[in-house]
Each structure stands twice: as C-alpha cells, then as structure tokens.
Amino acid sequence: MSPRLLPALTLAALVLGWEALVRLAHIPAYTLPAPSLVAQTLWQNFPSLASSWWFTLKITFGALALACAGGVAIAAVFALSRRIELAFFPVAVLLQVTPIVAIAPLILIYVESTTAALLLCAWIVAFFPILSNTVLGLRAADPNLRDLFHLYGATPWQRLRLLLMPSALPYFLAGLKISGGLSLIGAVTAEMVAGAAGRETGLASRILEASFRTETPKMFAALALLVATGVLIFWTFNALSRRLLGPWHASERL
Amino acid sequence: MSAGAGHITLQQVEKRFAEGLLALRDVSLRVGEGEFVALLGPSGCGKSTVLRLVAGLDTPTHGTVDAPALRGGGTSTAFVFQEPTLMPWANLFDNVWLPLRLAGVSRAQADESVRTMLGSVGLGDFEQAYPAELSGGMKMRASIARALVTQPRVLLMDEPFAALDEITRSRLNADLLAWWTLRRLSVLFVTHSVYEAVFLSQRVLVMSPRPGRVMAEVVVDQPYPRDPAFRTSAAYVSACREVSDSLEAAMSGTRP
Numbered sequence: 001m002s003p004r005l006l007p008a009l010t011l012a013a014l015v016l017g018w019e020a021l022v023r024l025a026h027i028p029a030y031t032l033p034a035p036s037l038v039a040q041t042l043w044q045n046f047p048s049l050a051s052s053w054w055f056t057l058k059i060t061f062g063a064l065a066l067a068c069a070g071g072v073a074i075a076a077v078f079a080l081s082r083r084i085e086l087a088f089f090p091v092a093v094l095l096q097v098t099p100i101v102a103i104a105p106l107i108l109i110y111v112e113s114t115t116a117a118l119l120l121c122a123w124i125v126a127f128f129p130i131l132s133n134t135v136l137g138l139r140a141a142d143p144n145l146r147d148l149f150h151l152y153g154a155t156p157w158q159r160l161r162l163l164l165m166p167s168a169l170p171y172f173l174a175g176l177k178i179s180g181g182l183s184l185i186g187a188v189t190a191e192m193v194a195g196a197a198g199r200e201t202g203l204a205s206r207i208l209e210a211s212f213r214t215e216t217p218k219m220f221a222a223l224a225l226l227v228a229t230g231v232l233i234f235w236t237f238n239a240l241s242r243r244l245l246g247p248w249h250a251s252e253r254l
Numbered sequence: 255m256s257a258g259a260g261h262i263t264l265q266q267v268e269k270r271f272a273e274g275l276l277a278l279r280d281v282s283l284r285v286g287e288g289e290f291v292a293l294l295g296p297s298g299c300g301k302s303t304v305l306r307l308v309a310g311l312d313t314p315t316h317g318t319v320d321a322p323a324l325r326g327g328g329t330s331t332a333f334v335f336q337e338p339t340l341m342p343w344a345n346l347f348d349n350v351w352l353p354l355r356l357a358g359v360s361r362a363q364a365d366e367s368v369r370t371m372l373g374s375v376g377l378g379d380f381e382q383a384y385p386a387e388l389s390g391g392m393k394m395r396a397s398i399a400r401a402l403v404t405q406p407r408v409l410l411m412d413e414p415f416a417a418l419d420e421i422t423r424s425r426l427n428a429d430l431l432a433w434w435t436l437r438r439l440s441v442l443f444v445t446h447s448v449y450e451a452v453f454l455s456q457r458v459l460v461m462s463p464r465p466g467r468v469m470a471e472v473v474v475d476q477p478y479p480r481d482p483a484f485r486t487s488a489a490y491v492s493a494c495r496e497v498s499d500s501l502e503a504a505m506s507g508t509r510p
Contacts, residue, residue, distance in 0.1 A: 144339040147311050151323065151333055152356040162352070166343040248342045248384045 033217040042221040049206060053225050056202035059115070059187040060229070063122030067179050070123070071130030072172070078131075079138035079164070096128040100186055104193035115200065118190045125186030129178040137171025138164050170249050173241040180233040188226065260287045260322060260330075260407035260440035262308055267317035269303055277303045279465035281317070287407075288438040292451035294497065295461030296505060301444040303466070305410045308442060309333050322408050329357055332401035334411045338393035340385040340400075346372060347381040350400045357404070367403055374433070375399045391422035395429075402433065409434075411443045415450070427453055428482065435478055448501065452493045453485060460500040462507060470500035 015035050021027070022034040029037055042049065074092070078085035104121050111117040141163050149159050191204035203222045210218035245251060262285040269278040277300040285291045293301050306312040309331055310323040322330035332353070340349045347368055354364040372378055375395040385393055394414060401409060415423045431454060434441055445451050451458045452474055460470040474493045476484065484490050 142339060144335045144337065145341065147306075147309075148333060148339065148352075149356065150311060151309055151331065152329065152353050154356045158356055162355070163341075166341065169343070248344075248386055250386070 030214050030216045033220055037217050038220040038224060041217040042224060045218060045221060049203070049222060049225060052201055052203050052206045052222070053229070055200050056184075056187055056191070056204070056226070057229065059118050059122055059191070059202060060184045060233075063119050063126050063186060064180060064183040066119065066123050067126035067130050067183060068176065071127045071175070071179075072134050074127075075131050075134035075138060075168075078135050085135070092128060092131055095124050100125050100189055101193055104190045107190075108194055114194055118187060118194065118202075121190030121193075122183045122186030125189075126179040126183035129182065130172065130175040133171040133175030134168055137168030140171065141167035170245055170251060173237070173244065174251075177234070177237045177241065180237050181230060184226070184230050184233060261285060261320075262322075262408065262440060262442065263318075263320040264304070264307070265318045265320075267304075267307065267314045267319060269300070269307065269312070270315045276465040278314075279467050281467050283459055283468055285408075285440050285442050288440055289457070290434055290441045290443065290455045292455035292458045293442060293444045293461065294446065294448065294451045294458055294501065295466060296463050296501075297446060299461045299463050300466030301446075301461060302412050305333070305412050305442065305444055308408070309410055322406075329353060329404035330406055331408045331410065332404060332406040334394075334397055334401050334409065334414045336413045336416055338385065338390075338397040340393060340396055342385050345382050345384055346377060346388075346396050346399075349385070349396060350403050352400060353404045364403075371399045371403045372396075375429070389422075390418055391426065394418060394422075394426060398430070398433070402437070405437075407439055409439055409441045411441065413444055413446065416446070423450075424482070424485075430454065431478060431480060448494055448497050449485075452490060452497055453480065458493075458497050460497065460504050462504045469504035472497045472500060 019034050019036060022032055033041070074088075078089065100121055103124075104117075107120055108114070108117050111120060145163055146159075149163055154162070187202065188204045191202050192208065195205070195208065203226055206222045207219050210216070210222065241251075262283075264281055264283050267278055267281040268276070270276050281300075281304065283291075283293075283304075293304060295301050303312065307314055307319050308321045308323065310321070340346075341352070344352075350368045350371055351359075351361065351364050354367070355361075369378070369381070372381060375398055377392060377395055377399065380388065380392070380396075385396070388396070397414070415426050418426065427450060441455075443451070443454060452472075456474060458472045458474060459468050460472065461467065462469045472493065476487075476489050476493075
C-alpha cells in the first residue's frame with residue numbers, strides 16, 4: 001500500500017463515519033451537520049466565502065512574508081553581533097510567550113487600520129520560529145569551512161552567500177514550516193478578537209457571524225476552508241523543503 | 255622573497271590561548287621549498303596549532319612565523335582537515351571550484367582546471383555527485399582536489415587520513431606521494447602515526463606533549479617514488495624504530 005493511500009483511506013473512512021452517524025442518529029444540522037450538507041453549504045455560499053477566504057489568505061501570507069523578512073534580517077543582525085543578540089533576544093522571547101489573544105485588543109487600539117493590526121498580530125506569532133531557527137542556522141556553519149573561507153580571503157558577501165546562507169537554510173526551512181501554520185493561527189485568532197467589522201472580513205468573522213445566527217453548517221463550511229488552507233501551507237513548505245534540501249540534507253534523504 | 259616561494263620558517267614560537275592554556279613553547283622548524291615534512295606527536299600536543307599559525311588562521315604570542323599565507327599569497331596555501339570539510343549542499347564540481355570562485359574565477363574559466371583536478375584524484379565521473387553520496391575515502395580525495403586546484407605552493411594537512419580505514423589510507427598515502435612528486439610543493443603533514451610519517455616524508459619532526467615543542471628530527475633518507483614494498487624494507491623498519499624511540503623519549507620529556 002502506497003504511503004499516500006493509507007492516510008487518504010483513513011480520512012475517507014472518518015468522513016463516511018461522520019455522515020453515517022449524523023444520518024442514523026438523526027442529529028439536527030444546527031448541532032452537527034453532515035459532511036454532505038457542509039459541502040453543499042460551501043458550494044452555495046462559495047462566492048461570499050471566497051472573498052473572506054481571500055482576505056484571510058492575504059493576512060496569513062502577508063504576515064508570513066513579513067515574518068520571513070523580519071526574522072531573517074533580525075537573525076542576521078544577531079549573528080553579526082553577540083551583544084545585540086544578548087540585548088534584544090529577551091524582547092523577542094517576551095513577544096513570543098505573550099498569548100496573542102491577550103495583546104490583540106491593545107494592538108487594535110493602537111493601530112488604526114484593522115488590516116494592519118491583524119497583520120501585526122499574525123506577524124508576532126509567526127516570526128519567532130524563523131528568527132530563532134535562523135540564528136541557530138547561521139551559527140551552525142562548520143568551523144573548518146569558516147577557516148577555509150578565511151584562508152582563501154573570502155569577502156563578507158561571499159562568506160554570507162556561499163557559506164552562512166546555505167548552512168542556515170535547513171534551519172530556516174524548519175522554522176518556516178512552523179511559522180506557516182502559526183501565521184494562519186495568528187490571522188484567525190486576531191480576527192476573532194477584532195470581531196466582524198470593516199469592509200473586508202476574513203473567515204474568522206464569517207464563523208463568528210454564522211455562530212450568532214446558529215448557522216452551524218456555514219461555520220463548518222468556513223472551517224473547512226481554513227483546514228484546507230492549513231494543509232495547503234503544510235504541503236507547500238514540505239515540498240519546498242524537499243526540493244531545496246533533497247539532494248544533500250539528512251532530514252530530506254530517503 | 256616572493257609570495258610564490260613555498261618555504262616555511264617558525265622561530266621560537268610560543269602560543270598561549272586566551273584561556274591561559276600554553277599550547278606551544280619555543281617551537282622552531284623549517285620546511286624547505288618542495289619538501290615533505292611530517293609533524294608527529296601525541297594528541298593535544300599542538301600539532302594542529304602549528305598548522306593554523308602557518309596558515310595565518312591564528313597568530314603566535316611570541317616568536318615569528320614566515321609562510322606564504324602570511325606573505326600575502328591568497329591561494330598559495332591549501333589546508334586539508336581531518337574531516338573532508340566539503341560543503342554538503344554543493345556537488346563535487348562546486349566544492350572543488352570554491353577556492354577559485356573565492357578568488358573571482360568564474361565557473362566557465364574554472365571549468366577545465368576543476369575537471370582535470372577531479373580526474374586526477376580519480377573522481378572524474380562524480381562531478382555532479384553530492385558529498386553525502388560518497389564514501390569517506392572519496393570525500394577525502396575531493397577535499398585534496400579542492401586543496402590542489404589553486405596550484406598552491408604549500409599544502410598543510412591535519413591528520414587527513416586518520417578517520418579512514420587502513421586499506422583506503424595506504425592507497426591515499428601512495429596517491430598523495432604521486433601528486434606531490436608531480437608538483438613538488440611543500441607539504442607539512444600532521445599525523446600521530448609513526449608508520450605514516452616515515453612512509454610519506456623526507457623528515458619527521460617529533461613533538462613533545464603540551465606545551466608542544468620539537469624534540470627530535472629524523473631524516474628519512476630514502477628515494478621516491480616509494481612503492482608499497484618500501485613498507486617492508488629494512489630502511490623503513492629502522493627509520494620507524496628511530497622515530498618511535500624519539501617519540502618515546504619526547505613523551506617522557508627528554509631529548510634523545
């Protein structure tokens with residue numbers, strides 16, 4: 001049996017079991033809708049859900065892009081100066097350990113634009129794994145190779161481009177896999193706190209809306225889109241990691 | 255004195271590390287142009303520190319070091335570590351290209367020398383292979399190819415074959431001598447094997463335990479090429495005995 005078939009069959013069995021349970025036990029749709037009803041609701045509401053989905057995707061990937069840029073830039077500064085790292089790493093830790101739901105209301109007060117506030121919240125959640133992994137990766141370069149670069153008179157740019165960046169890549173990608181999922185969580189959590197407001201709203205607002213109206217099938221439809229997004233992010237970064245590290249790094253061999 | 259000349263001189267060199275550890279005390283040695291010298295001693299005696307000083311990777315606390323790397327010859331000195339120290343993310347071509355690349359030589363310009371070099375270490379068919387796909391011996395060959403690709407005047411080797419099995423090791427010893435005979439570059443070869451030191455070198459310098467200093471010098475006055483039969487010759491056996499005795503004496507802190 002192929003390694004892809006087993007999880008697919010398991011998933012199919014779970015969905016079928018769910019469908020059977022709802023039908024046989026006559027569970028009302030406002031408590032637990034059957035998967036077929038969720039699919040139907042998703043289909044009927046797709047145009048309006050799609051625009052919310054698009055908004056959530058924008059926040060998620062926007063925050064992730066900023067987390068990459070910020071995480072890598074800060075990591076580079078930390079790698080250059082131990083002193084700066086000592087001074088500022090605790091700040092990064094503070095941002096990381098504070099639950100985002102607890103600071104989101106404050107951020108919503110301080111930042112005028114809701115979109116910017118949501119981006120900031122998702123960024124705070126997502127940037128830390130990239131930062132800490134990249135710092136580790138930049139330090140992980142083989143000391144003998146460092147000596148070799150020194151012996152051959154490498155310029156700082158050559159050292160960064162040909163030694164430090166490739167050494168840090170596996171660590172960065174491991175951080176990216178974590179941050180990809182976290183930025184989606186951050187985007188949804190922040191929007192939950194912000195509540196449904198403004199012209200543009202994401203899937204979290206649709207879930208809240210639907211819950212106020214007890215439109216359970218619609219909640220599940222929005223949830224299905226979030227799950228799909230999360231899985232898509234996971235697959236994308238796994239594939240990226242395999243492509244970039246496949247030929248040489250132990251984590252992606254065999 | 256041009257940067258191209260391959261001689262190395264250390265005079266009364268002392269090296270004390272920042273933590274206060276005295277690694278070398280009063281080390282004087284000379285490697286002539288095109289000479290193959292082995293540096294033998296127990297582990298931790300500062301052999302590797304000598305190499306680092308010669309490569310300009312470290313500076314002595316006292317004394318003077320004169321070597322091509324310190325005379326401004328960017329690619330005049332090559333270093334081979336105990337581990338192959340290849341870049342795992344790059345194939346063999348890119349690994350061997352590295353020293354030339356750092357010196358500003360483009361891939362196209364380097365193409366011929368890199369291919370020739372890989373061919374001469376027996377890895378002509380492995381240009382596209384990644385280090386993880388190769389055996390320990392092959393990786394070490396690639397490492398030596400990278401060292402020789404710049405046509406260095408000095409080759410510094412830090413126990414390069416210590417981690418290899420006996421069969422691979424003696425083949426690489428023979429090959430190393432063949433490459434050296436062809437190029438006549440100066441070699442300073444650090445090892446803790448008496449047999450390897452005698453088989454390879456023209457002179458063996460025996461170091462004491464830390465703080466290291468050169469306690470004895472044994473001249474191995476035997477012609478090259480040295481084939482495997484040399485390993486069973488009377489001259490080889492007697493040189494090994496002399497070096498072993500010197501090492502024994504150095505370990506107990508007395509000069510023979």
